Amino acid sequence: MNHMAYSKEHARDILKEISNGPEKEYFEAIVNETLPQYYFNELQILLLYSDKLPRHILVDISHPDYPFMKCRGTAIIGIGLKLQGLIRDNIVEDQSVVDVVSKYRAHDWSFQKGSKGEYWTSRKEINLINRTLKTVTTHIKDKYGLEHDSDSIRKKFEDRLSEARKPWLVN
Secondary structure: OOOOOOOHHHHHHHHOOOOOOHHHHHHHHHHOOOHHHHHHHHHHHHHOOEOOOOOOOOOOOOOOOOOOEOOOHHHHHHHHHHHHHHHHOOOOOOHHHHHHHHHHHHOOOHHHOOOOOOOOOOHHHHHHHHHHHHHHHHHHHHHHOOOOOHHHHHHHHHHHHHHHHHHHOOO
């Protein structure tokens, strides 16, 4: 498998500098030649982000799904970057799937149109996020013969959510 972004040797060197986190998992996947599984798992975690659309309310830590909500601009951008990465790393080469990712990345997202709180992510955009993630996840699963481990994915999602919420939960 050809990894355009990082060679195994370069990834090994980077791992010496990284203590923990998703970026460590990425470089370990390069070294272990499990990058398709890494992306498959990451996209499944993103699918678990909340689809809720708070009615014209800027959400914060008081919302139980915060910050893992598909309606948030940071989530939309993060998903786009993850999708870009799997194309950069040649995990997805099928042109029809690349086109789906390109459509996602080219979308004129509502949150980008004005000041914070002025424009809101729409149900249509949440559907676009889910369709894109499902299309790419299905493609990777089929292409690489991967298995879905929902318990493991759910646990990883819950651990990340708990970790992300820690800074706000300090007494």
